[in-house]
Amino acid sequence: MSGHFPFSGTRGTRYGLAPRMAISAFFEKYQFNYVLQEEYYKWWYEWAKAFVEQDADLKATMIHQFNHYPMGQHSEHSFHLNHRYWASCMDDLGAFIRNTLFPKLDDKSMHKLEADHDKLIKKLKSRVKDSGFEPAPDVGHFRHV
Template sequence: MSGHFPFSGNTNRVSVFGFYERYNLNPAMQEKYYKWWYDWAKNFVMNDPDLKAVKGQEFNHYPYGQHSHVDFHLRQGTWTTSLVDLGGFIKGSIFGKMSEEEMHKLDEDHHNFLHHLEEEAKQSPRAPQPEIGWFRHF
C-alpha cells in the first residue's frame, strides 16, 4: 500500500526530485509537500509512547533529519534531501506500526493533498529544467 509515496521504494535524491518534477512542484510547493509529511510524522510520533521516547526530540526542529538545511551540490535540492531523510524514518519506523485501515486512510489523504498541489502547480509552475541537468557534476 505504501508504494504511492515518493520514499516508498528504493529512494534516493534523484527519485524524489523526479517525483517533484513529475508533479511540477516548484520549491515553495516542495516545502508544502514536505511539511505535510513532517506534520503527519510528528503527530504520529508524539502519539506513540515508544516513538516519542526514542525519536520525539528529533521533531523539536524543522526540518527533520541529518540533511536539513543542506543543498549539497544540487540546485533546488533542499526539500529533496530532507524528504529522503524523513521518508526513510517514516518507511522504516512508522509504516510498520500502522494497520491496513490506517494505511488506506493515509493513502487517501495523500492522494487528495497531492491533487490539491497539482492544481496549485498550474498557477505557479516550477522553472524549466536547465540545459545542464540538476544532478550533473560540472
C-alpha cells in the same frame, strides 16, 4: 506496504541509488516548484511528528528528531543539491517514515494515509499553474562535480 509515495521504495538504497533522485523526479512530474515542494514536505513532517507524539515508545526515543524544522542531515545546508533541497529533506524524513512508522500501520491506516495523500496531491496540483514552475535543465540537479 504502499508503493504510492515517492520515498517508499527500498530497492537500491543500500547500493547508492539515492531516493532523493526519485523524489526529485516526483516533484518534476507534478511540476511542484520550491514552495509546493515545501508544502508537500511539511504535510509529511506534521503527519510524522503527530504519529511519533501519539506513540509512547517513539515519543520517548524519536521525538528529538522533530526539535527543528526541517529534520534530517540535509536540513541545515544545501550541499551540492542545486535547488533540490526539499527532495533531500524528504529523503531523510521519508526514510524515517518508511523504516520506522510504516511498519506500525495496519492496512486500514495505510489506506487512509494513501487517500489523504491523494487529496494532498490534488490540492497541490490545482496550484501548479500559478506557481511559476521551471523545468529541470539538461544538466542534472544532483551533480557532484
